[in-house]
Amino acid sequence: MGTPPQLTPAERASALAKAKASRQERSAVKSRIKSGELSISEVIALAQSNEVIAKMRVLEMVESKSGVGKIRGKALLEKLDISSTRRIQGLGRYQRAALLKEFELPTSLRRGKLIVLSGPGGVGKSTVAKKLREASDFVVIVSATTRPARFNEVAGVDYHYLTATQFDAAVKNNEFLEWAEFAGARYGTPRLPVETALSAGQSVLLEIEIEGAKQVKEKIPESVLVFLEPPSWEELVSRLEGRGTDSAERRASRLALAQEELAAASFFDKVLVNDEVEKVVASLIELASA
Numbered sequence: 001m002g003t004p005p006q007l008t009p010a011e012r013a014s015a016l017a018k019a020k021a022s023r024q025e026r027s028a029v030k031s032r033i034k035s036g037e038l039s040i041s042e043v044i045a046l047a048q049s050n051e052v053i054a055k056m057r058v059l060e061m062v063e064s065k066s067g068v069g070k071i072r073g074k075a076l077l078e079k080l081d082i083s084s085t086r087r088i089q090g091l092g093r094y095q096r097a098a099l100l101k102e103f104e105l106p107t108s109l110r111r112g113k114l115i116v117l118s119g120p121g122g123v124g125k126s127t128v129a130k131k132l133r134e135a136s137d138f139v140v141i142v143s144a145t146t147r148p149a150r151f152n153e154v155a156g157v158d159y160h161y162l163t164a165t166q167f168d169a170a171v172k173n174n175e176f177l178e179w180a181e182f183a184g185a186r187y188g189t190p191r192l193p194v195e196t197a198l199s200a201g202q203s204v205l206l207e208i209e210i211e212g213a214k215q216v217k218e219k220i221p222e223s224v225l226v227f228l229e230p231p232s233w234e235e236l237v238s239r240l241e242g243r244g245t246d247s248a249e250r251r252a253s254r255l256a257l258a259q260e261e262l263a264a265a266s267f268f269d270k271v272l273v274n275d276e277v278e279k280v281v282a283s284l285i286e287l288a289s290a
């Protein structure tokens with residue numbers, strides 16, 4: 001073995017900066033794999049032209065996939081006869097094919113997309129959800145709530161109306177994917193219909209408030225959070241005030257809440273302005289097929 005080359009301080013600094021940039025790029029790729037934005041086949045394709053990705057370990061790529069993790073990742077590589085220190089650029093032809101086969105399921109077996117539509121109360125989420133249900137094969141999940149039904153609502157269609165005791169029991173039995181309190185009532189997404197539809201490859205829409213959206217993202221990182229914004233604050237106020245179905249007190253508390261909610265848009269994957277319902281619906285359909 002020869003002695004390591006002597007680097008000048010400038011060369012050392014530049015090597016360190018390069019290593020840092022590579023680490024950052026690798027970690028960005030891993031989070032894109034995790035969110036489902038990049039598939040395994042796309043990463044392998046990118047490795048042809050990107051040195052940082054080419055040098056990434058296959059294990060790192062595989063374990064970044066949502067639902068795989070370290071233990072399953074290792075087991076999977078063992079099954080495919082790929083060494084855990086192998087880098088993407090070092091994959092043989094058969095190993096590459098085996099990996100692609102493992103991860104690229106036929107459409108019929110592919111999980112559906114979960115889209116979470118959120119935004120301030122009164123912005124028109126439920127109108128969008130209704131139109132989407134009519135215009136596409138999206139499964140729009142019916143939530144549970146403890147608030148009383150409005151005169152124009154139908155049990156089982158708009159919501160499952162539960163008593164506080166029934167809601168408590170559902171929480172205790174872990175029946176909700178998420179639940180949150182909003183304007184003095186509780187709202188929750190039933191877990192089972194979401195899982196069933198996603199496993200069948202169907203696109204799913206949840207129309208829920210912001211706290212719930214955060215919880216869904218934590219549990220299902222590949223979900224896409226969409227924030228629906230009013231064309232203007234004035235428009236939102238007039239929509240909430242024109243809502244004859246709520247008491248004055250409830251409308252006032254909703255306005256205050258809406259103000260807080262508007263400030264929360266930053267952690268969403270996508271912001272859509274609700275100036276035209278049809279346009280929003282088309283964007284959601286496009287997101288699901290992306």
Ligand code: 5GP
Pocket residue numbers: 119120121125143144147178179180182187188189190207208209210211212213
């Ligand atoms: P509303 O009482 O006007 O029907 O709904 C009040 C708020 O609760 C809306 O922002 C609506 O999106 C949200 N919401 C409806 N269902 C759910 C749910 O299952 N979970 C959560 N977290 N929020 C929900």
